[in-house]
Amino acid sequence: MLIIPEALIAGLVSEVDALAAVSDCFASMARGGARNFPVVREALGQGRQYGFKSGIDVSGGMLGLKSGGYFPANMERGLTNHQSTVFLFDPDSGVPVAMVGGNLLTALRTAAASALSIDLLARRDAKVLGIVGAGHQAAFQLRAAARVRPWEKVIGWNLHPEMLPKLAAVAAGLGLPFEAVGLERMVDADAIITITSSPAASLMAAHVSAGTHLACMGTDTKGKQEVEAALLAKARVFTDEVAQSVMIGEAQHAVAAGLIEAGAITPLGDVVAGMQSGRQSDGEITLFDGTGVGLQDLAVAGMAVKRARERGLGFTVEV
Structure with missing residues (x-):
C-alpha cells in the first residue's frame, strides 16, 4: 500500500488538476459509470463533525472512502479545522492500494466543484x-x-x-x-x-x-x-x-x-x-x-497516487 502524507499533496495535485478530475467525476456519475454510497455523518458536540464518504468508479477502476470531518478548535492547536484521509482499494479484490492525506485535496475538490458550477451556470x-x-x-x-x-x-x-x-x-x-x-x-x-x-x-x-x-x-x-x-x-x-x-x-x-x-x-x-x-x-x-461526494475525493486522490508513483514519492508498506 502506498502512503502519501499531506505534505506531498501540494506538489502532486494542482487547482487545474482538481478541476479536470472533478469535471470527469461528474460526467462519470451522470453516465452511470460511478456511484456514491450513503454518507455517514455525525455531530460529536462542540461543533465537531465526523463521517465517511465513499463510492466506486467502475470506469476509473477505483473503490474507496474518505474519513474525516470538521474540528473547530484545531486552529488553536495550530492545525487545520478540516481533517481527512482518503483510502483507496482495488475494486476487484478489496486489497488496500493507498492511504492519502485528504486535507488539501478536500479544499481543492470543493473549490473545483464550485468553480465548475460557476463556469456552467x-x-x-x-x-x-x-x-x-x-x-x-x-x-x-x-x-x-x-x-x-x-x-x-x-x-x-x-x-x-x-x-x-x-x-x-x-x-x-x-x-x-x-x-x-x-x-x-x-x-x-x-x-x-x-x-x-x-x-x-x-x-x-x-x-x-x-x-x-x-x-x-x-x-x-x-x-x-x-x-x-x-x-x-x-x-x-x-x-x-x-x-x-x-x-x-x-x-x-x-x-x-x-x-x-x-x-x-x-x-x-x-x-x-x-x-x-x-x-x-x-x-x-x-x-x-x-x-x-465521495467520488470527488477518490478522483483527486487517484490523481495524487498516479503522480506519486510516476515520481517515486510516498512510502510503500506491506498489508
Whole structure:
C-alpha cells in the first residue's frame, strides 16, 4: 500500500488538476459509470463533525472512502479545522492500494466543484463575485472561481469581519479589488459562493438579485444551513447528488418545508455530460447545492497516487 502524507499533496495535485478530475467525476456519475454510497455523518458536540464518504468508479477502476470531518478548535492547536484521509482499494479484490492525506485535496475538490458550477451556470457577462464566509476554504474558492471567469470585483461578508482582510489579500494577489460589505449588498453580485459552517441561514432571498448564480458549498450535515429555504424555491437547483442534497445539503430544508421536490433538482453531472441544459435565461437564479461526494475525493486522490508513483514519492508498506 502506498502512503502519501499531506505534505506531498501540494506538489502532486494542482487547482487545474482538481478541476479536470472533478469535471470527469461528474460526467462519470451522470453516465452511470460511478456511484456514491450513503454518507455517514455525525455531530460529536462542540461543533465537531465526523463521517465517511465513499463510492466506486467502475470506469476509473477505483473503490474507496474518505474519513474525516470538521474540528473547530484545531486552529488553536495550530492545525487545520478540516481533517481527512482518503483510502483507496482495488475494486476487484478489496486489497488496500493507498492511504492519502485528504486535507488539501478536500479544499481543492470543493473549490473545483464550485468553480465548475460557476463556469456552467453563471451568466456569461458575470463580473462581480460575492463570497459569504472567510474561513480556510474561502481562499480556495476565490482562486478557483478566478480561473473560470474574468471577474472585475469581489465583495465579501463574514460573521466575524476581522477575518476578511485575509480574503482581501487573496483577491489582491489575483489583481482583483475587494470590498467588505453587509449581506444586503450581495444583491450587487452576479455570482455568490457561500462557504460557511453555519447552523442557521445567513443569506436571504432578499439578498440575491435576479440572474445570480449561487454555489452553496458549506452545508454537508443534517441541520446545517447557509441560505434561506425560500431562495431555493425561487431558483433552478442543481447539485452533485440529489439524494445527498436532500439528506444533508441545502435542499434538506426546502424539501422538508414543501417548497421544492427532490425531482426538481438537476444533477450537475447531467449538464457536464450534455444530458440536460444549464442556465435557461439571464434572469434565472441558479443554485448549486454542493454537498461534496465521495467520488470527488477518490478522483483527486487517484490523481495524487498516479503522480506519486510516476515520481517515486510516498512510502510503500506491506498489508
